Amino acid sequence: MTSANTGTEVGSFVSRFNLQQYVVYLGFLAIFLFFAFMLSDSGFLTVRNLSNIVLQTAPVTIMAIGLVFVMSAGEIDLSIGSIVAVSALAAAVTIASYGMAAGIVAGLGAGILIGLINGALVAYVRLPSFLVTLATMGLFAGVSRSMTDLRSISVTNGAFTGFFGSGSLLGVPSLIWWTVIAIAAGHLVYRETRFGAHVLATGDNARAASVSGISVPKIRLAVLTISGGLAGLAGLLYAGRLQAAKYTLGETDLMTVIAAVIVGGTLLNGGKGSIVGALVGSLMMGMLNNGLILMGLSVSDQMIVRGLIILTAVAVSLRDKSR
Amino acid sequence: MRKAFGIMTVLASLFAAYAFAAEGVTTGPNGEKPVPAASLTLSAAQEQQIKDGKFTAALVWHEMSEYTNAVNAGARDEFKRLGIEVVAQTDAGFDAARQKADVETVMAKKPSIILSLPVDPATAASVYDPARQAGVKLGFVDNCPTGYKQGTDYVTIVSDDLFQMGNKAGIAMAEALGKKGKVGYIFHDADFYVTNQRDGAFKKTIEQDYPDMKIAAEAGMADPARSEDIAQAMITQHPDLDGIYVTWAEPALSVLSALRAAGNTHTKIVTLDLNEPAALDMVKGGNIAALVADEAYSIGVTLARASAGSLVGLKAEPFYAVDSIAVTKETVKDGWKKSLNKDVPATIADAMK
Numbered sequence: 001m002t003s004a005n006t007g008t009e010v011g012s013f014v015s016r017f018n019l020q021q022y023v024v025y026l027g028f029l030a031i032f033l034f035f036a037f038m039l040s041d042s043g044f045l046t047v048r049n050l051s052n053i054v055l056q057t058a059p060v061t062i063m064a065i066g067l068v069f070v071m072s073a074g075e076i077d078l079s080i081g082s083i084v085a086v087s088a089l090a091a092a093v094t095i096a097s098y099g100m101a102a103g104i105v106a107g108l109g110a111g112i113l114i115g116l117i118n119g120a121l122v123a124y125v126r127l128p129s130f131l132v133t134l135a136t137m138g139l140f141a142g143v144s145r146s147m148t149d150l151r152s153i154s155v156t157n158g159a160f161t162g163f164f165g166s167g168s169l170l171g172v173p174s175l176i177w178w179t180v181i182a183i184a185a186g187h188l189v190y191r192e193t194r195f196g197a198h199v200l201a202t203g204d205n206a207r208a209a210s211v212s213g214i215s216v217p218k219i220r221l222a223v224l225t226i227s228g229g230l231a232g233l234a235g236l237l238y239a240g241r242l243q244a245a246k247y248t249l250g251e252t253d254l255m256t257v258i259a260a261v262i263v264g265g266t267l268l269n270g271g272k273g274s275i276v277g278a279l280v281g282s283l284m285m286g287m288l289n290n291g292l293i294l295m296g297l298s299v300s301d302q303m304i305v306r307g308l309i310i311l312t313a314v315a316v317s318l319r320d321k322s323r
Numbered sequence: 324m325r326k327a328f329g330i331m332t333v334l335a336s337l338f339a340a341y342a343f344a345a346e347g348v349t350t351g352p353n354g355e356k357p358v359p360a361a362s363l364t365l366s367a368a369q370e371q372q373i374k375d376g377k378f379t380a381a382l383v384w385h386e387m388s389e390y391t392n393a394v395n396a397g398a399r400d401e402f403k404r405l406g407i408e409v410v411a412q413t414d415a416g417f418d419a420a421r422q423k424a425d426v427e428t429v430m431a432k433k434p435s436i437i438l439s440l441p442v443d444p445a446t447a448a449s450v451y452d453p454a455r456q457a458g459v460k461l462g463f464v465d466n467c468p469t470g471y472k473q474g475t476d477y478v479t480i481v482s483d484d485l486f487q488m489g490n491k492a493g494i495a496m497a498e499a500l501g502k503k504g505k506v507g508y509i510f511h512d513a514d515f516y517v518t519n520q521r522d523g524a525f526k527k528t529i530e531q532d533y534p535d536m537k538i539a540a541e542a543g544m545a546d547p548a549r550s551e552d553i554a555q556a557m558i559t560q561h562p563d564l565d566g567i568y569v570t571w572a573e574p575a576l577s578v579l580s581a582l583r584a585a586g587n588t589h590t591k592i593v594t595l596d597l598n599e600p601a602a603l604d605m606v607k608g609g610n611i612a613a614l615v616a617d618e619a620y621s622i623g624v625t626l627a628r629a630s631a632g633s634l635v636g637l638k639a640e641p642f643y644a645v646d647s648i649a650v651t652k653e654t655v656k657d658g659w660k661k662s663l664n665k666d667v668p669a670t671i672a673d674a675m676k
Contacts, residue, residue, distance in 0.1 A: 042410075043431030052431070056424040150513070152419075152445050166449075238420050244446030252416050293428050299387050299414040 023316045024264050024277050028284045031309070035291035042294045049290065051173065055241075057286035058175040059084070059234035059250075063257045064264070064278040065186040066227030071261060072190075073223045074203035074270030075129035079118060079137040080231040080257060084250025085144035087111045087235030091160075092153040092245035100160045107239070108232045114140060115228015119221035129224065137254075144247040152246035155239050165240025178237060179279070182230070187275040199223060203270025260285050263313045284313075349486040352444065352466040352516060355473075355642035357484060360618075360625040363643060365405075365632050372635040374406035380436040380627070381411040381429035383422065390596065390619050391440075393663040394464060397623025398438055400664075405631050410434055419443045423450040430454060436630045438623075440464040451477075462630035464622055465517060473641040478633045481626040483617035484644040485517060488595055489524025495613035495649040496529065496536075496566050496593040503535035504565030507557050507590075509550070509578065511570040512543025518570050521595060525568050539564060550574030554581035558590070566591040572598035572614065582610050597650065597659060599668050606652050606674045614650045620664035621645040 035044050043049050063080050070077045091107030114136065121132045155161055167174045190196040201209040202219045210216045231250070239245045262268060263284060264277030288309060292302040349357050365373070380402050384391050395412070402409055411429040415422035419442045429437065430453055437459050441447035447468035451461060461477040471477050496506060506529060511518035529536050540561045542553045550569070554577060558564065567590060569575035575594035579601070582590055591612040594601065598614065605611040622645050629639040650658030655675070659667040666672075 043433065046431060049428070049431040052424075052427045056427065059420075152443050154446060241449075242420055242423060242446060243449045244419070244443070246419060246443055246446070248418050248442075249420055252418050252421065289424070290428050290431075293411050293413055293425065294431055296410055296412075299384075299412055302414075 023313065024280050024284070027263070027313045027316070028280050028287075031284060031287060031291070035287065035294075039291060039294050044291060044294055049294075051176070053283065053286045053290050054179060055173055055175045056290075057282045058179045059237045060253055060256050060260060060285065061179050061279055061282040062182050062230050062234045062237065063227075063253065064260045064282050065182055065275055066223075066230035067257055067261045068186070068190065068264075068266050068273045068275055068278050069199055069223040070129070070227045071266050071268060072203045072270055072273040073199045073219055074206065075122060075220060075223060076133065076268075077115075077118065077129065077224060077227040077231075078133040078254060079114065079140060080227060080234075081250040081252070081254045082137050082140035082144060083111050083114050083228055083231035084235040084238060084253065085245075085247050086114065086140050086147070087232035088239040088245035088249050089144055089147045089153060089247065091236055092155050092239050093148065095155060095157050095160055096153070100157050100163075103157070103160060104236065107236045108229060111232015111235065112225055112229040115225040115231075116221070118228060119224035122224060123217035123220040129220075133224075141247075141251075147247070150247060152244050154244050156243070161240045161243050163240065164236045165238075165243070175237060175241065178233075182233075183275060183279050190273070190275050195219075195222070200271060200273070203267075203272075205271075256285050257282075259310050259314075263310065285310075349482070349484050349520060349644050351480055351482070351642035353641075355480070357482075357642050357644035358640040360481060360621055360643040360645040363625055363628055363632075363639070365628060365637065369632060369635050369637060370405060373631050376435075376634060378407045378435040378631065378634055379410045379432065380407050380438065380630070381413075381432065381434040382409060383413050383415070383425050383429060383437055383439040385415050385422065385440040385442045386417050387414045389598075389663065393619035393665070394440075394623040394626075396664055397620040397625075398627040399623070401624045401627035402631070405627070407436070407627075407631060415442055417442055419446060419450060422447075426450055426454055430457065430459075433457075434459060435634060436460045436462065436627075438462045438464070438626050438630060441466055441468055445469050460630050460633050462626045464626060474638070479626070479629045479639040479641060479643060481622050481629070481643045481645065483517070483622070484647055485520035486524040487644075488615050488617060488647040489521040489526075490528045491647055491649045492521070492568060492593050492595060492613070492615045493525045493528025493532070495615060495651070496525075496568060496591070497533050499591045499593065499612035500536065500565050502533055505537055505539035505561070505563060507540040507542070507561060507564045507567035508538045509542050509544055509553060509557070509567060509569045509574065512545045522570055544570065544574055547574045547577075551577035551581050554578035558582065558585055558587060562587075564590050566593065566612070568592075569594040572596040572601050575611070576600055579604060579610055597662055599670065602650070602655055602659075602667075602671050603674055606655055606671055608652070612651065614658075615647055616650055616658060616662040617647045618645045618662055620662065 087107040087110045090110040091103040094106035095103030118133055121127050122129045198214045198219055202216050206216050238249045260281035261278050264281030266273030288306050410432040413425035422442050437454050444466040448470050455476055463480045465482045467480050510522040540557050542557055544550050544553055569578050572594050592610050593613045595615050597616045601611050625643050648658050656667050
């Protein structure tokens, strides 16, 4: 009797336990354990290597936070990679002549401005965000190439590179601080404010949101501006870490960011998402890159295995039972 | 006596030809004098010492292409011969930030050697500093981080003999056109020392060594994607060109398609690097007359050898250059083997039958 009761309880616990919601955490854990076991003598578990993963993924994590807001509102931002390059270059060029503060303003300002342009076109000219940001992705990739005529610009301001890339505070690297602060702030705004609720409502059903008094255009403008600003911050982090800026920065990040956000449990068509999930998704991408290199696989094999793992993760987290 | 005189005349004329040929040498990114890659050897004792050392190496490439594959294969083969285990290989996709992450990642395996091609030399110091500070022997292809000192910060640079490549392209063009005619010159319009030296050497060779040949049209190409437009404009303005030099194989394919579209079969193309579609056109008797290729496989072998040697006290020269070969229809099989250490692709082998 007792055992039967326990059995039912376990059963109901399993049915209540929504596997899909936790797949990113379970996947992360599975991949971590796999690498920890396989690479036990290859330095994977060293503090240095694990902290490297967090440092390397910091810009992607920051961009992913912005994209969670955008996708939760039912939009997409494809221009983040180009914003990274424009912001990093704007900051690098400005720092050289006017110092650190002006450089930060220029870098973040460029990101926010591009985000505002995206947002205004989507919210008020009523163009689809996919097409708007596809166009601005190309447009600002061109701008970043012409800004310095393809040259890379060194960033020699020690305060800037320390603050955004290579420094540390209380023994913790600055990139980890940035990640923690951005995730905490993002999570708070997303989960605990009216704005966060309005973003989700807009993504869930824009018409219903509008009827219930939410200004849908304002939400769309806001999420794309946030995404632009955070991509700008990612640009500053890259410039600080590399002590240089070049038009190629961020070029290859878009797909990684989208994968991190989706694996992290944010729906592509809006209404549901998770900031912490995006962090775990981003770390998972970084851990995959790191572990597959340490396994000594050839570059082609690394790409194949990474693709298969992401496919599996997406299949488990996004499978739509109603289809 | 007459025979001896004859030989002397031949020698004298050879000498004269050599002396008057376009002069120029490839220099390294910091003006280093090139040393032939073939001159680098290890003694049996050094090789044994390396084998006993149980060293490891990581290959941190800038991107993966047929060229990088050949360099990579050369390095791996030489490391294998010397008993050095390759513990990691990465591809930065031309992204300096990713290359920095790659260096940090492979450092977890504590390699004794890292071979790499810096994506962006101007800013590469921050990329390689973690490895340099840990005492890893760094060997570079083509260029090195600005500010690094050879011998202390890195072992050596191995590259193509760039002047020789451009020079051989000029000679191949002259051979294809019977040493006379009008030539179009499509050069890489960017501040990139590899292509700049090769292009310059081609031009110099034609202008100095072949008085009956003339560079009748010049066009700079900054973006390979636009090379077809450039070729189109060039052959519209100069339909009588006998040959066109193109800075490397990929844009040469666009020039080829422009010529085909214009129904032009007489203008010959000479370009640099081996490329399957270009070689296929060549063996089928199309517009492509010659492809000048570097011995990419040897770059990998030389770099691996120099870096391994440095672990047992060998002092490498600052800059090694490998030879290049002009590959024509007749020599395509050997050329492929020599440059890429691979058999010629089946499509080309079939077309030659």
